[in-house]
Amino acid sequence: LVPSALDIGGSGARARGMGGAFIAAGDDASSLTWNPAGLYSLEKTMITFGYDRFTAGGNVEAGQLTVPQTGTFSGPGFFSLVSPFRIKNHGFVGGISYARTTDEAANSASDVSFLIDPDGSVITYPLTRYFISLRSAYHAQVTPVTAGFGTRLSERVAAGLSINVITGNSVAAIRQHDVADSFFVLEYYPQPANYDLYVRIIDSSKLSGVFFSL
Numbered sequence: 108l109v110p111s112a113l114d115i116g117g118s119g120a121r122a123r124g125m126g127g128a129f130i131a132a133g134d135d136a137s138s139l140t141w142n143p144a145g146l147y148s149l150e151k152t153m154i155t156f157g158y159d160r161f162t163a164g165g166n167v168e169a170g171q172l173t174v175p176q177t178g179t180f181s182g183p184g185f186f187s188l189v190s191p192f193r194i195k196n197h198g199f200v201g202g203i204s205y206a207r208t209t210d211e212a213a214n215s216a217s218d219v220s221f222l223i224d225p226d227g228s229v230i231t232y233p234l235t236r237y238f239i240s241l242r243s244a245y246h247a248q249v250t251p252v253t254a255g256f257g258t259r260l261s262e263r264v265a266a267g268l269s270i271n272v273i274t275g276n277s278v279a280a281i282r283q284h285d286v287a288d289s290f291f292v293l294e295y296y297p298q299p300a301n302y303d304l305y306v307r308i309i310d311s312s313k314l315s316g317v318f319f320s321l
Contacts (some may be wrong), residue, residue, distance in 0.1 A: 117141035118185045118206035136187040143267030146200035146257030152190040163212045174216045200294030201256035210250035240284040247277035269320040281308040
């Protein structure tokens with residue numbers, strides 16, 4: 108259950124709108140997540156905030172089934188606070204940010220019906236008719252939290268360091284319905300037997316990690 112589009116890159120609406128080509132720009136609060144060295148150019152405290160709303164849509168064709176993609180997921184998408192400060196008369200710009208960089212969802216379904224002979228023989232009985240109906244819904248998200256700073260070392264050189272703590276989770280809710288109609292030989296007469304089974308499975312996983320940007 109690992110997100111298929113695991114994104115731990117930078118954040119911010121402006122940078123995302125530029126297709127991620129923001130490392131060289133680095134002139135707003137989202138620089139912390141792209142290139143912390145670029146923070147040195149900021150002279151005032153800056154706050155940015157973004158709100159995301161993700162709605163799944165469309166259909167997936169699964170054999171004779173049409174599976175609608177549904178679900179709406181919303182919440183804070185990005186927050187960053189950066190501010191200049193000085194240590195021994197040397198200027199720095201530090202900050203902290205939160206982002207939701209991955210948000211994905213999918214629904215799937217399948218229906219299967221078949222006959223089997225449990226003994227593997229060619230006799231008519233016993234035979235079992237199985238029908239299996241499967242429905243699943245999946246959602247995953249990844250949220251990095253970043254802290255770092257940038258400073259100017261010379262007229263042409265700047266440096267920065269950021270610590271990125273990544274957390275995420277994915278959840279799959281699976282509902283399975285099994286139906287079996289069986290015929291067993293009892294003193295040469297077929298006797299019907301059947302069962303109807305509902306199974307609901309919640310499968311989840313979590314991910315975490317730390318990386319540094321210099």
